[in-house]
Amino acid sequence: VSPACLPATLAHTATLPGTGVEVSPAPDTGSANPHTQVSFLGAPPTEIHNLAVHGSHSGSHSGHLRGYSQGDGASFAPDVPFDAGETVTVNAGLGAGAGRPVSFRFRIDTPYPTQSVPSFHNLAAAPADYESFYTQPGVQAPVMTVTVPDRDPGAGDIFTTNGPGPGQYGPLIYDPSGRLVWFGKLSGGETAENLSVQSYEGQRVLSWWKGRVLELGFGQGEDIVMSSDYRTLARIPGGNGLKADLHELQIAPHAVAYITAYNPIRCDLSTVKGSRGGAILDTAIQEIDLRSGLIRWEWHSLDHIGASESEVETPTDTTPWDYFHLNSIALEPGGDLLLSARSTWAGYRLQGASGRVLWRLGGNSSTFRMGPGTRMAWQHDGRLLADGDLTFFDDGSNPPIHHQSRAVRIRLDLKAHAARLISSLTHRDPPLLAASQGNMQTLPDGNTLVGYGGVPAISEYARDGSLLFDAHQPYDMSFYRAYRFPWSGRPQTPPALLASRNNTGEETLVHASWNGASDVASWRVLAGKQPGALAAKATVRAAGFETSTSLPERFDYVAVQALDAAGHPLATSKTQRVIAYAASLPGSAQAG
Template sequence: MSDNARPRVSRRRLLAGGAGLAVAAATGGGGYALGRGHGRAAPVEAPAPALHQFVTRPDLAVPVVDVTATGPTAPGLVFLTPAAGAGGRGPLLVDGAGQPVWFRQVTGPGVIAIDARVQRLAGEPVITWWEGTIDPEYGIGAGEFVIVDRSYQEIRRLRAPGPVPADQHDLILTPQDTAIFFAYEPVAADLSAMGGPADGALVDGVLYEVDIATGRVVLRWLARDHIALSESYAEPSGRIPYDYLHANSVEVDRDGSLLVSARHTWAIYKIDRASGAVRWRLGGKKSDFAIGPDAAFAWQHDARRRSDGTIGLFDNEAGITARASASRGLILAVDETRRTARLVRGLAHPDSLLAPSQGSLQELPRRGSLVGWGQQPRFTEYAADGTLVAAGALPADNGSYRAYKFEWSGTPTDHPAVTAVREGRVTVHASWNGATAVTRWRVRAGAQPDKLTLATTADRTGFETAVPINGSPTFVAVDALDRTGAVLGTSPVTTVPSPPV
């Protein structure tokens, strides 16, 4: 049957029958969960306090991130997207000590942001993420991708060109300035061969490649044309639309083909970008590879080609079912000629965490790795030999779909924030959300707003720096300085509270 002849299922019908997708999302089967409700996941103690409180930015509710380094770590900032629990939701960048560098709080009922990372557009570094809502009852996401430049200004919002919104699982920007991502499209389907209804519905994984500037569709690939329902480890359930594939990552391989990870088939697919044909399957029921001891994976996420030709992925080992008691980062040597795959390294968490949903494995410089533990609010960094060199945690009621580490230089277009507090003596608080080059703060003070003189300078000590000053000025302002002493930005002049009578 041609694509045009296939009957589609309306989003309304999908939602009307989609309670099982909600169950899958809440328990990890759907690959994204908003809570910690899965009974097989080990509990994690919450750091205290759970939220930062900033004098200069009371509008930001930033989750506290604890980071402990035990060895040399890769340069860069950690990119997270806290999306649950108390506090704000949105892209969060923290430094090696866990101090916030930039946080953009998303707003709106149920709106979350996930998968913030650095990519390149028109040769320039940008930050991308998905933003939207995931229905807590049905587990279906509706959203769009956001692209911002070095000044955190929006360049573009990308929407799916098809009948359903963009799926949250992945976005790849290519050197040709195209964007590759998924949409979950509901379609009518005969599920009788799988034990479901003949007049049922399934959720197809539709892969789009679009020109970012024009929106022109370069590629539209339908999983149902190439991947059989019988490959799935998920089963139909009554009238619930059948999420048989659950594609959750895509990667442009070295030869230009696509690597796609499908959670519900336990397989990674190499797809010819021109014909759409599946060149090979790694894992799952129809694997084209002989997989060595300890190299098999299940319910996986985030399959990526590494610089040495190996393939890395996050091996959840749990989802709709649990196959093991702990998840792991997994690096495989894949011989595409001999069709063999063997274990190079498994990266375990020292607490043997099981993450029934989400998760990531990123290659770092010098072949190190950063593992994001998904539903478990943790991330860990490893040296090339697998030695643990850093561990981080969000509050226990939170989580981050993926975790990354990138070198990033940001210069906001707004001004530094300043607040003066008088508690016996005057203390000036300074911050600048997203400014990465600030090393010191210069405080100017005086009795008239247009005649401020140098009061003191102080090293930046985190997102917000508190600087005590002498005297009893009426007005203060701060200058953000780089390591050479050059002024990067100046705050507005603010009034110092009057002393108590």
């Protein structure tokens, strides 16, 4: 029999009365992992005194109090974990001098082990579904097919991923014509999700997630932040015993990030018609100090969202119940958070400090009267626009509730507690119904990009609903989200080159690429009989990810220079000895 985990009350707050300090785990909650730290947000480390942490089974805990790089709090890291099921009591003084005495307690959950839970199957892709290259041996990048040519070039490149499903996994950037710009191929069963462009420490960066995507529907891995030359600037593995989930990473000012983390725990579900030996997927938000890796603040769905709100049937076996399924976090200007939860068909606004639910939009407990067309099902990606409107990608499927997936814009009347549909965008030819995933991006010019997720199509719509761009990956694949951003990437690594004789041995074939470079307009080919005596022999226009040309002479050594639109060199490859034609073919040990 699993322990009881469904709370008797949902009236929890992280704010300690009379202090202005938020603590995690929140007082009187029961969802803390045995490896949790104890976070104090709102008091500098010098004003946290006489800290004592005691487990009802494990006894008193020694540890270290570590301050956040922002200077506004600290986390107590116990030297040893807590015991599952025990109650932890925390006593401290907060403030100048000896400080004001405070005391709170929380309960430790009983984790559900996931080591034996399989990942989604990753089958080989059909040859027609991918591109391969002479200069990138082993790479099979998913093809992007453009069906409506781009009419909004200022929107930039396409940022997406592949998987779970068939084909190679990794973050992907395509230009608007569908040509590959960058593929960060992963191996070892790892999947990439949620590739985006954000700001971090004053620079534009790539952010994405990699790890295992379990068949339970969530990820265990780490978030990655990369510079425009594709160096890793930060890794965000999660904390408090939980691993970073694939669904969200939002980078805030002052080196703070918000991520999703799933917390599978054992739970007696007999009170909601489930198994006494059941399990549940509690979902968490972690606010993280990117410099130290410490968890500044943590919120758990199980402490605030009732099981009765779920639209997912309770399992009668030991399969963990995905009752909430948090899939997006949006940061609001005042510090509150907007969430989307797939399994409750609802969006939520949280008070950013206390974690209290301020309102619900949709689902079976909506704060608002839902006007025609505003009801969502299995939706993703809730966002707040500057004018106060909300957007969601409304999947409407799994099982099907709507006939098509929609990108919806909803306006709230907070006084009248009413929700009104402002716009709804659907893919007309062919109609698309995504069983999972997907997103809606409002572009700076007011246009809308829609990523259909489980149906890997990407569409951009004008304000009047007309189609400005349409493309898709192979339909047997899938992605989590898709975005458009202007991007200028220049890798630290040099361009890749393969040079060989042609099949008659009388000419020299040259293949060049630079994975991730967005500004290559042409290639200058340098060749000669000796590696130290190369001369320019040809300049050819860049033609996609990989450019190939033929020199009408036999050369022994070749290098290439990547040139920008003005003909200035961006980078030069290593000099390579020309190999035999047979050795250049796929499968050859010398190819690449």
